[in-house]
Amino acid sequence: MADDLKERKPGGKATALIDGVLKEVKGLKDKALDDVQSLKKPQKTQLFKSIFRVTHDEKPRNRALGILSNVFLHLHPAKINRDAVAYNYTWGMGGITFYLFIVLTFTGVLLMFYYHPTKVQAFRDILYLEHDVPFGKLLRNMHRWAAHLMIITVWLHMFRVFLTGSYKKPREFNWMVGVILMLLTMLLSFTGYLLPDDQLGFWAVTVGTNMARATPLLGHEGPLGPEFGMTAFNDVRFALLGGSIVDSNALLRAYIWHCIAIPLIAGIFMAVHFWRVRKDGGISGPAPVMLESEIKEPRRF
Ligand code: HEM
16 A cells, blocks of 8 residues: 555555545535625525526516516416506505405404403403503504505505406406405494494494395395294394494404405405406506508598
């Protein structure tokens, strides 16, 4: 071995050993260089590429790919009509309504940590939130104001959709989905009203559910209700309240509808609503600006 080292015979054991060590050192050097490079240009690393998958430069193709390959952004079309998304056309009202729904879901979940839907606890929990829970008053008011605002924005959104004629072909179906969303938004508001179990909520729900007595066929005071065998103890009002008066069952039912069932149903309808906006060719745009030379004479019969 010692002789091998002195002479470094080609093919000898010592030569193989030295070559091995040199190779290893070169490998380490290359890796160190790679590490330095990736610190300088993280976008060139495999990790970066595996997350972002496409280069993000200003070329139209790459910009489109950037949208299409992102789980959140792919909900948007890769290309849109600039005029159709202008705020003075949409007022941003659909988007703001959705944003408020997210705020309501988030603050609602936090409120659930402090609220018990029972006659003994409910109003006490509200007082506790108002006076003792850190930021409880802020949390409750965020939920309340977002709820009021959502009612206003959903109406304004519907008004805008109407004004821009977006209920017409091919958007008739999405208009109907919108009508259901509107109803669900109102129901969310109505069921939330009872939850503080204060006088305001109690009487609002008493009056509101009294209207259900007059439901055709299903209410015991409605047209053909009695003929259908409806009484105060089996009609639609009874089903809403879980009894014939606004009491603990009504509170529990309002709570379950408000916190679980309606938000879930509304979430599903919103997903369908947004999907349909895409499938109907994106947001309807204002009529494109035309040169006089481009305007065709209407056909005469
Ligand atoms: C929870 C309620 C609702 C949410 C979150 C919502 C959300 C949206 C969003 C984000 C858009 C895209 C355009 C924009 O922002 O204006 C849109 C479009 C649309 N919405 Fe709603 N919407 C709701 C309720 C309604 C209601 C009540 C109606 C009508 C009865 C409606 C009918 C439509 C129609 C027809 C479009 C397509 C408009 C166009 O192409 O110009 N939506 N909605």
